[in-house]
Each structure stands twice: as C-alpha cells, then as structure tokens.
Amino acid sequence: xxxxxxxxxxxxxxxxxxxxxxxxxxxxxxxxxxxxxxxxxxxxxxxxxxxxxxxxxxxxxxxxxxxxxxxxxxxxxxxxxxxxxxxxxxxxxxxxxxxxxxxxxxxxxxxxxxxxxxxxxxxxxxxxxxxxxxxxxxxxxxxxxxxxxxxxxx
Numbered sequence: 163x164x165x166x167x168x169x170x171x172x173x174x175x176x177x178x179x180x181x182x183x184x185x186x187x188x189x190x191x192x193x194x195x196x197x198x199x200x201x202x203x204x205x206x207x208x209x210x211x212x213x214x215x216x217x218x219x220x221x222x223x224x225x226x227x228x229x230x231x232x233x234x235x236x237x238x239x240x241x242x243x244x245x246x247x248x249x250x251x252x253x254x255x256x257x258x259x260x261x262x263x264x265x266x267x268x269x270x271x272x273x274x275x276x277x278x279x280x281x282x283x284x285x286x287x288x289x290x291x292x293x294x295x296x297x298x299x300x301x302x303x304x305x306x307x308x309x310x311x312x313x314x315x316x
Contacts, residue, residue, distance in 0.1 A: 181207040224281055245315040247308065252285055252297035254305040260292050 164172070171192070178188050181203060191203070234243065258264070287295040287306055297306060 182210065243315050244312050247310060247313050249310050250285075250308040251300045251302060251304045252287070252306040252308065253300040254287075254295045254297050256296040257293050258296065260288065260294050264296075 174192060175188055178191055179185070183191055183203070191200075195203070234245075258268070262268070282298040285297045285299070285306075285308075287297055289295075295306070297304075
C-alpha cells in the first residue's frame with residue numbers, strides 16, 4: 163500500500179508531466195524548485211496552451227475553408243464563380259512584373275516570408291502599372307483592403 167506522501171509525490175510527478183516537463187527534469191523540479199520557479203513553469207505552460215489553442219483554431223478554420231471550397235467547386239460547373247466576401251485585409255508578400263509568368267518555382271522561392279503559403283489564398287492586385295502585387299489575407303489592416311462585395315473567383 164502507498165503512503166499519503168508517496169501518493170502526493172506521484173500526483174506531483176503526473177502534474178509535472180502534464181505541464182510538459184521532460185521526465186529527466188522532474189527530479190530536479192521536485193527537489194530544488196522554488197515557488198517562483200514553479201510559478202514561471204506554470205506561466206510557460208499557459209503560454210504553450212494558448213499557442214496550441216491558436217494553432218488548433220487556425221487549423222479548424224483552414225479545414226472549414228477547404229470543405230467550403232470543395233463543396234463550391236463540386237457545385238460549380240464553370241471555371242469562374244462569383245463569391246460574396248466580407249471586408250478582406252491583404253498583406254503584400256511579393257511583387258512581380260506583369261509580363262513574368264507565375265509558376266511554382268517562383269512561389270517556392272518566396273515561401274520564406276510566409277510559412278503556410280500553399281494553404282493560403284493568393285490575391286493578384288493589378289493597379290494598371292506593369293507591376294502585380296501578390297497578397298495573402300491577414301486579420302489586421304495591411305497593405306490593401308478589399309471592401310465587402312461580390313468578387314470573381316477561380
């Protein structure tokens with residue numbers, strides 16, 4: 163039978179594991195951590211949980227977008243469609259001459275600045291000059307904004 167002290171120690175170990183403390187560091191935590199060190203550990207764990215929640219929220223939205231696009235694609239026979247959009251903020255991540263042909267190699271060379279480029283919608287902004295801005299959506303106001311309305315989409 164386990165003593166109360168052993169049960170308490172085991173629950174402490176389980177708590178540290180749940181906080182993401184590696185097994186090799188648990189002994190040090192249990193034998194030499196101060197109250198302030200535990201508080202910092204808890205704050206770090208809270209930041210990691212917030213980051214994971216944000217990642218999962220973004221993943222959920224991405225999956226919803228893919229499902230919506232898949233449904234829309236199946237229901238549209240034409241190559242182009244009209245999409246009703248809310249206000250959209252855009253971040254300019256690349257400019258190119260309008261005579262340059264856009265290809266995968268060109269995009270791959272630019273992915274350093276945007277980690278999830280191939281999961282993002284790419285907007286081509288042509289202002290009448292010889293330059294085209296390639297943009298991705300952002301949550302906050304960026305380089306461009308598209309007002310709410312109907313848009314031609316591929």
